[in-house]
Amino acid sequence: xxxxxxxxxxxxxxxxxxxxxxxxxxxxxxxxxxxxxxxxxxxxxxxxxxxxxxxxxxxxxxxxxxxxxxxxxxxxxxxxxxxxxxxxxxxxxxxxxxxxxxxxxxxxxxxxxxxxxxxxxxxxxxxxxxxxxxxxxxxxxxxxxxxxxxxxxxxxxxxxxxxxxxxxxxxxxxxxxxxxxxxxxxxxxxxxxxxxxxxxxxxxxxxxxxxxxxxxxxxxxxxxxxxxxxxxxxxxxxxxxxxxxxxxxxxx
Amino acid sequence: xxxxxxxxxxxxxxxxxxxxxxxxxxxxxxxxxxxxxxxxxxxxxxxxxxxxxxxxxxxxxxxxxxxxxxxxxxxxxxxxxxxxxxxxxxxxxxxxxxxxxxxxxxxxxxxxxxxxxxxxxxxxxxxxxxxxxxxxxxxxxxxxxxxxxxxxxxxxxxxxxxxxxxxxxxxxxxxxxxxxxxxxxxxxxxxxxxxxxxxxxxxxxxxxxxxxxxxxxxxxxxxxxxxxxxxxxxxxxxxxxxxxxxxxxxxxxxxxxxxxxxxxxxxxxxxxxxxxxxxxx
Numbered sequence: 001x002x003x004x005x006x007x008x009x010x011x012x013x014x015x016x017x018x019x020x021x022x023x024x025x026x027x028x029x030x031x032x033x034x035x036x037x038x039x040x041x042x043x044x045x046x047x048x049x050x051x052x053x054x055x056x057x058x059x060x061x062x063x064x065x066x067x068x069x070x071x072x073x074x075x076x077x078x079x080x081x082x083x084x085x086x087x088x089x090x091x092x093x094x095x096x097x098x099x100x101x102x103x104x105x106x107x108x109x110x111x112x113x114x115x116x117x118x119x120x121x122x123x124x125x126x127x128x129x130x131x132x133x134x135x136x137x138x139x140x141x142x143x144x145x146x147x148x149x150x151x152x153x154x155x156x157x158x159x160x161x162x163x164x165x166x167x168x169x170x171x172x173x174x175x176x177x178x179x180x181x182x183x184x185x186x187x188x189x190x191x192x193x194x195x196x197x198x199x200x201x202x203x204x205x206x207x208x209x210x211x212x213x214x215x216x217x218x219x220x221x222x223x224x225x226x227x228x229x230x231x232x233x234x235x236x237x238x239x240x241x242x243x244x245x246x247x248x249x250x251x252x
Numbered sequence: 253x254x255x256x257x258x259x260x261x262x263x264x265x266x267x268x269x270x271x272x273x274x275x276x277x278x279x280x281x282x283x284x285x286x287x288x289x290x291x292x293x294x295x296x297x298x299x300x301x302x303x304x305x306x307x308x309x310x311x312x313x314x315x316x317x318x319x320x321x322x323x324x325x326x327x328x329x330x331x332x333x334x335x336x337x338x339x340x341x342x343x344x345x346x347x348x349x350x351x352x353x354x355x356x357x358x359x360x361x362x363x364x365x366x367x368x369x370x371x372x373x374x375x376x377x378x379x380x381x382x383x384x385x386x387x388x389x390x391x392x393x394x395x396x397x398x399x400x401x402x403x404x405x406x407x408x409x410x411x412x413x414x415x416x417x418x419x420x421x422x423x424x425x426x427x428x429x430x431x432x433x434x435x436x437x438x439x440x441x442x443x444x445x446x447x448x449x450x451x452x453x454x455x456x457x458x459x460x461x462x463x464x465x466x467x468x469x470x471x472x473x474x475x476x477x478x479x480x481x482x483x484x485x486x487x488x489x490x491x492x493x494x495x496x497x498x499x500x501x502x503x504x505x506x507x508x509x510x511x512x513x514x515x516x517x518x519x520x521x522x523x524x525x526x527x528x529x530x531x532x533x
Contacts, residue, residue, distance in 0.1 A: 055440060117451040
């Protein structure tokens, strides 16, 4: 088995209101994998994913990414970890008023001096690269449109492009297709898988559509009520386990 | 078991229906009670204030006659020969308003960003900044003007500073409120790329903030013209100063020219800012 690039050790998360969102999660992610996390709404998929780049700070436990302790990282070190982790969101989270190519350029911010980045003075090299990435996700024609003029599927491809622009070693996709229609979903997942394979990027994708997870993932992790209840190959995910995961009925 | 469940089902639905209906009636009643309470409270407040201010319709009647007599015998017709005397003060008001606005915008950017919970460095700092803004808003510009007149002497400098500082009360609040309402998701996406605070502000917050920022800053320019006219009365320069001079000497026909000039200034500024807004946004 290939090298472990991300490891979580007893990661737990308790919200201020007392809800236990994550309970001792221990997971090892290997380089080059496309891992899909599935589970019902409110199971803690998002919370887990957002703790990996410290958008949420776990209450206890440790996260080690490429040898660095994420949970202890602060300031510059944390920013340097984050720039190696691309993130894709359910609601795309593009800067709506900014043009598409600039949204892709935002992926370069972590590599730029603070002031230069803040004023949006991106280098010609980065700009060329951003336009090339847009071509790769089939959006060369849309480069100069405002981000909110694009369709949902197109916006999510810009989201992928922004993540790719970070030259990341890991991509986190939090419900990337939950607000898209079936055909756009298929399209977005295809692009995501394609660019990850081409660039050798490891990816973790939260999905609530089991069929998509089975179709695209190399490995599936099932989370229920903040706990890992399944971890294995897509073909090992039987209907019984799915039932247990989603409907609380044990028919194994 | 299955049979029984099927038989029981319709009965249950029926019961639920009547329950829902009575629940709806109960809610409507509660709502009606609230409405009656609110309207009686409003009516009570009106009566109370009416008595408290000695408001009386007969005063209003005699007052209107006085106002009409004053307007037609003293104010009208305007003495247009006074126009040249008002040109320079009018321009001065314009400069005061503009420089005052720039000062307000710069200060408000700082205090607004620090006061908005999502862009501030610490909740305590946010609270402190909000307090500063609220305090400034509580002090009328004319009081701030008096302080500066005492400190710096009569003239437009005092007025300009009063406008600049006083403006933080409204602009700082507006900026902070706009910032607190921006889409968190977009900001988060920029943060997730490894961007620094300044980069998040420049690339994630600014594009969302820009529209409101420009609109409110230009609106402040509108407000400043009016406030500058009032500030003149305490000797803080501008058109109000000349107007006050005319009124003190009972030269009401010249004063009415001053009032018309203020009206014209406001119109011009409003027209110009509307054009600028169109161009920028």
